[in-house]
Amino acid sequence: LPQVEKRLELVKQVSHSTHKKLTACLQGQQGLDADKRSKKLPLTTLAQCLMEGSAVLGDDSLLGKMLRLCGEAEDKLAQELIHFELQVERDVIEPLFVLAEVEIPNIQKQRKHLAKLVLDMDSSRTRWQQSVKSSGLASNLQSSGAKADALREEMEEAANRVEICRDQLSADMYNFVAKEVDYANYFQTVSVTHPQGYPCPRQCCDPCAVPSQLIEVQAEYHRKSLALLQNFLPQIKAQQEAWMEKPSFGKPLEEHLAVSGREIAFPVEACVTMLLECGMQEEGLFRVAPSASKLKKLKAALDCCVVDVQEYSADPHAIAGALKSYLRELPEPLMTFELYEEWIQASNIPELEKRLQALWNACEKLPKANYNNIRYVIKFLAKLTEYQDMNKMTPSNVAIVLGPNLLWPQAEG
Known part of the structure; x- marks a missing residue:
């Protein structure tokens, strides 16, 4: 006791x-x-x-x-x-x-x-x-x-x-x-x-x-709390995935196109449209660096899918800079990592006809989304070179300033 x-x-x-x-x-x-x-x-x-x-x-x-x-x-x-x-x-x-x-x-x-x-x-x-x-x-x-x-x-x-x-x-x-x-x-x-x-x-x-x-x-x-959260998480994820207004810079091309329901990426189409209206004759387009603050503002506006065309009509260099930034910030280049070697080999073929055929063959291997967008960009650049006497952007100059934004090896990424 x-x-x-x-x-x-x-x-x-x-x-x-x-x-x-x-x-x-x-x-x-x-x-x-x-x-x-x-x-x-x-x-x-x-x-x-x-x-x-x-x-x-x-x-x-x-x-x-x-x-x-x-x-x-x-x-x-x-x-x-x-x-x-x-x-x-x-x-x-x-x-x-x-x-x-x-x-x-x-x-x-x-x-x-x-x-x-x-x-x-x-x-x-x-x-x-x-x-x-x-x-x-x-x-x-x-x-x-x-x-x-x-x-x-x-x-x-x-x-x-x-x-x-x-x-x-x-x-x-x-x-x-x-x-x-x-x-x-x-x-x-x-x-x-x-x-x-x-x-x-x-x-x-x-x-x-x-x-x-x-x-x-x-x-x-x-357990009950976890079950509640697991019930709400799919709803939250579904709302996020269904929301159309998503950032496009730095996002995979196919993801942006799927969310926005577009064939051409919004920043690409918006920038090309504005440049066709007010920038085709601008000397040094894509070569002259834009104002950093204006470029940052335009990229933010493009991310929200809201752009005031009139605001940037007097500054085509900012528009060109935004287009280059979008292309360069893609997780994978528009011309893809997978076809990098094929593009390089095709461009080194000395005979013009064989070179064009090799480039065309590589182009046909692109995913549909990449094919549509590279086709859109190339057609715009071809139009741009029609004004080379005024803008000084010959095909060679265009290739120098835009090539690195369309294709780069995976190691650099």
Whole structure:
């Protein structure tokens, strides 16, 4: 029993500490019902903020749609968190509190009560022994004997109370030892759910009354949270993939064409169209460097598929620079890595007719998207050289400034 008493105090300390730390882990305010708890939860506040942002931006913007989906996801995660915390509070935190603050203290009070009863019994025995000694010396033996008998009865009653209390204390201590498995079950909850998917709040049926494991409840909570996120992720991805206004610079050609539903890349078509209107006679086109700030602005506008033609009509060099940048920033050159050696070999053939045939053969091997766009660019460049007397861009000059943007070896990429 002394070992059990020591264990009682240790279990009380551990239970009290665990209760305190578990309570600190709760994000919701303890003791409130689910609705009030939800309003004070950080996740709920975040969900409301996201939904409000979505309402401000509207579903016309991709960001607005993303905020709405994320807000819905965070709100559902908040509800899962509330149910998880309520279950932990009911099945783990409250029983730990009762163990540390009620059950063990009651046993310890019983131990103190036993000590008091033992003192009372010892006091009664001392008084009885003194009475017996006194009665042997007293002249009135009858009176002294009656007093001694009364004290003896008092002593026996005290001894009986001690025995009863000791037996009760021993039983409580042994019960405590036997129930340690039950106390361990506070951390052992099997999360059994109703058809609606949530634990029974009233333990109204046997499956719901099974003690649950803290770690298992946490695992179930994370499984449900993961399932929610996995349900929302495809929706978010689908919205992103379906959104037409995507950056085009630095993106694969086929991806840009698939998203925009075009045959010719928007930056290519937009730049060529503007140059046909205002830049064909500009001297040094594609050779003269544009203003860095204007080039950056035009590239950003092309990325958004919004270009003010009038704004750049007086600066064809910025338009030409944007076209060169788009071609150079493609992950794979328009003439492809795969055909690099074939293009180089074809260009080195000395006989014109054979060289043209080899170039044509390589051209026919291009993927459809690349073929359409290189054809569009070449036809534009052919038109550009018609004004070579004014723009000084002979076929040779065009090849020098634009060739490296149409074809480069994979090692450079």
